[in-house]
Amino acid sequence: MAEPPRVSGGRADEAPRPYRPGYELVAERLLEYITEQKLRPGDRLPTEQGLAQILGASRNVTREAVKVLAAIGRLSVRRGAGIFVAETPGGLVDDPLSHFRPTSMEDVLMLLDYRTVIESETARRAATLATPREVRDIRQGAQASLAAAEQDDGHGFARADEAFHDAVGVASHNVFLRSSVAGVRRLASQSDVLLFHGDAPGSLEVAARQHLAIAEAVAAGEADLAQELMVHHIATTQRQFERKIRDRLFNLGDRATGAAPQPPTGAGTQDVPLPPRTSAS
Template identity: 80%
Template sequence: MADPAQVPGEGDDEASRPYRPGYELVAEQLLNYIAEQNLRSGDRLPTEQGLAQILGASRNVTREAVKVLAAIGRLSVRRGAGIFVADAAGGLVDDQLSHFRPTSMEDVLMLLDYRTVIESETARRAASLATPIEVRTIREGAETSLVAAGEDDGYAFAKADAAFHDAVGAASHNVFLRSSVAGVRRLASQSDVLLFHGDAPGSLEVAARQHLAIAEAVAAGEADLASELMVEHIATTQSQFERKIRDRLFNLDDRGASGSPPRTSRNTGAGDPPLSPETSAS
């Protein structure tokens, strides 16, 4: 395995490398190990000590990496039984998705491309099929997200964002489309936690106003417009995500060199856990 102290893709100049927490690098290496060994849902992993030896990391940092991966649903830690590969994200039945790499730009871009395909269609169908109650629910999610954005409350925004996208999925009147939207967002939340520690990758207000525009197109029954606006929404998310990734990988961070996870940002509320897969921001 690669040295977990080395940032993938960076040169050998120590001063040129941005800081990344040790647990984050080991988590990334552990996901690569699972893929290399072709491990599937339910397969048992070595002990923490065994993983530390395989990955060339300390046991404490390995333990933190395991905790983070368990928190985002990639591992299952069973007291007295061991560490296991967790079930694949609900709604996405291909077992290959258990090898999704949330810190890989290639994997994330493929995920966003899939989101564009799925969610543009759910928006189109919602504009054609939504009942008055469903239209109201979509609007409420959009309006709540705008209020949260105005208050700079990332945790409240993430919940409203999830409610909005789920409401659009429900209004498509296709359980498979709705389930696919939920599954994609669960995977996207893994990148939020590992790379951004629960923070949204871009402007909350921009995303919220796009929610409102989509909601109005759905309410007006403008299927093509609703689909186009959803494509634009996800494209904005992608550009913000890429910019945040570049900032993270190529700018020196002023945080300390501790291998422990950072404290939860104020946007998620003091003491709150990282955003769950169901509450990932756009």
């Protein structure tokens, strides 16, 4: 029987690379495989054993990779049926975002560029259109993010961060802008999980104080300032993100690169808990 095609990046004769968890690398290769094979949402993947052979990994590590990708919504594992490419939130079968690579610097930078365009306009419109109640919600989200940051509460910050950005989206009075903001943040959370395991790429307090500045610009009706502050906020996130990726991929070369380590606590159980999204964003 012919040997299944292997995904690029899985050759055994490649030079050792800086340490990264084995399941993370296999998850990355699995997403590349889905793209290379032009698989679409709803398409069935090979069995766990078949994927392990294709990806050049052990079955155990492949299993952890599948669990993580299922936890972030990229795969769907159906008991007794198999492993499938997950449907996209919008339900569009041909949606190119189904092939977003959360560990690719190129894809992440495109995502942040798009986020700058969408969220800066959302903030500008919020400053023009927000009702008193919507201004209150934006302020509350910003204040809650600062309180959580000062307590080093990653879970609390994640909730407040989401509430703040969603409140700005609501205040734009455009359901498509609000939906776009939510969609971008869902994709960004995939990078947080695969690369950072829920750790913040940068300072939560810096991000929270930027939230407060944006909230006050919206409250004052200063549309241009709100837009400018949001652009700066996302640019700060991008710099922190790039630095964190460089540190992770290139500054850990002195660590062992042999056998893949075990995934974080909980990844070996039946249900993988999704780490909290605590990006300084």
